[in-house]
Amino acid sequence: MPESDLRRFLRRHFTAIDLLKIILSLASGYGIALLVQDTRVGVGVLALCLLAASGAFAIDRLRLATEDEVSSALRETKEQVHTDLSTLNREVSTHLARLRNELDRHIDLVHAGVRFVPDSQGDEEDGTGYDVATAAVLKARRRIYVVSDYSPPEGEGATLLDPPDNRSEYLDAIEDCLTERLTANGRPAVPLSYHRLIQRPPEIYAELVQRSVNGVELRREDMAGDLQAFEHLARVMDIARRAGANRRIDIQMRVIPFLPNCPSILLVDDEELQFTIPTRIDQPGDRFALLGLHGVMVMEDRASGTQLCDHFGSLFGRLKTKSLPIVKVRV
Incomplete structure (x- = not known):
């Protein structure tokens, strides 16, 4: 021992x-x-x-x-x-x-951050509604879903005759995101989906139904009142043609009849939802009212999409069943 x-x-x-x-x-x-x-x-x-x-x-x-x-x-x-x-x-x-x-x-009570962004209509200090849409689009990694503005032909309602430059920049940002995903090195985990539902007056929609067999061949006159969107659709369909079936991007452009009281809706990934609040700009004399933008309601889903974005994603799915696919844009 x-x-x-x-x-x-x-x-x-x-x-x-x-x-x-x-x-x-x-x-x-x-x-x-x-x-x-x-x-x-x-x-x-x-x-x-x-x-x-x-x-x-x-x-x-x-x-x-x-x-x-x-x-x-x-x-x-x-x-x-x-x-x-x-x-x-x-x-x-x-x-x-x-x-x-x-x-x-408490997290459920504050699952969304909500703010209103007024449209400055040229006042650079305030920013514009389309600027926040552009910022959201540039962050997209999985999906960009849009119910577009309703812009009827002149004489049939508040018309978008002179769209602001910021709207053009917003549409350009979407095209840039699609092109960037298409040409990026490596294979992305998921494709970037761009689905847009275009509202048209009932009579134009009825005509499209009549001549649509396997899809809509969209003409310039079909988009009377919003030729800026028509040019955007032409460029997007060209991107889709170049993409083929490589599964980097998923583009679906579709036409739906006018949805009364429906604002323009932008859904980005599982994070952000935006509603435009249009306004009527009355002109003196005989000129008909113009379509303007009062501002944008921006909502951030802080519950990984489960509280807001998933529900509106389902809404888009239901609206697609009432829509016509665009297969070609005749420039």
Whole structure:
């Protein structure tokens, strides 16, 4: 047994009482030996040893009793601490679960950030509604879904005769995103989808239905009132032709009949939803009212699309069932 182990063993199992017992045993033996030579001295030594032994055994019993009480007290303390810790753990778990539920509830209450961006109509300090649409489009990675403005021919409603430059920049940004995805190195994880639903007056839509067999061949006169969008469609269909079936981009241009009271809708990925709020610009004299933009309602879905974007994605899917696909644009 190593010296350190021997020292530890002796400290644990050999006490002063044990040493006293050894000395008393030796003294008793010596007293018995003295009985032969000197009875009186031997008896005295034995009596002294007997008294000392009685005291030593009494102390030893007290020590053993104390050790048992201490062990019992320690055991009870450990059991109580274990019980208290178990109770505390349950209380903490319950409290954390309650906090998580409260946090989830509050997140649901603020799942969307909403702001209104007024159209400046030329005031550069305020910015314009189309600028926020351009910014959203440039961040698109998965989808750009649009219900386009309703711009009827002149004389049939508020007409978009002179669209703002910012609208042109917004449409150009969409084309740039498609071209960039088409020419990028490597293969993207998902294609970039650009789906646009174009609202046309009921009579024009009815004519398109009549001449549509396997899809619409869109003509310039079909887009009277919004030739800017017509030029955009022509360029987008050319991009789709160049893309072929490489699955980098997914372009679907479709025509739907006029949806009363429906604003223009822009849905980008699972993050942002925008509504345009049109306005009527009345002109003096006999000239008919013009279509203007009052501003844009911008909503950011902070729940990974589950609270807003997914629902409007489903709306687009339902609207497509009432639409006609554009297969060619005749410039």
